[in-house]
Amino acid sequence: MSDSVKRGRTRRADAQRNRELILQAARNLVHEPGELRLNAVAKACGIGQGTLYRHFPTREDLLAEVYRHEVEELVATAPRLLATHQPLDALAAWFDRVAAYARIKRDVFAAFEAATWRDLAAHSLGPIGEAVELLLAAGRSDGSVRSDAEARDVIVLISWLSRLDDAELDARGPRLLSILVDGLRACRR
Incomplete structure (x- = not known):
């Protein structure tokens, strides 16, 4: 060579x-x-x-790539968790990762003009929705997730995490996500 x-x-x-x-x-x-x-x-x-x-x-190019990279990591985590956890446990572990993503999303979006962050948010919605659906579908398949759980509903609920400041996210985030997991759990009779 x-x-x-x-x-x-x-x-x-x-x-x-x-x-x-x-x-x-x-x-x-x-x-x-x-x-x-x-x-x-x-x-x-x-x-x-x-x-x-x-x-x-530009600064905007860097911020956009930080956000895209964070979305890619979040999305890639879903199938890895499903490979090593039961579906509902994978979903709960993925929600832990969502809390870290919410911090980055909040900080990056705060640094952008409104039009730019809307473009970034629109770009990430599809891949994140697919990751949520992958996790939900596995849980519906094994009976651990309720049959009417939809990815869009989960995304709406977890999107509020990026509106919390760090102290509130640390204090309330895990509990809120635990409540969400419990709400997604299929009822056993």
Whole structure:
């Protein structure tokens, strides 16, 4: 293998690593008070601003990708949980992950103009709805989830989590999600 091919692979691997570092730093910093500043993200990653701008030319591009990445992780969690848990337990564990997603959603959307966050929300509704339906369908199939449970209803209910501040989300979030799981539970007679 030539040195130029090896260097090309290294740059691609480094570029992917830098992108992941940028997204993680932005995810952590978006929660901080004030505007998310790109120079703070670059500093937190230990990379130059030029590297950051090659990946994300604008603050909005970075915020949108933080949100998309969070949605992808949330959606990917559903089938993994179903592979290792009973459906209702998988749903309850997925709701724990929803609470973390709600924080990111709230903070990212607070940093955006209204038109931009509506576009992001519309983009994520389909994949999140599919993940909820996957979990509900597994529970309906094994009889642990009530037969009339619909993904849209669950999404409406969990969407309120992103409206809670951190203290309230920490204090009430687990209880609210537990109530939701109990409400989705099929009645056993």
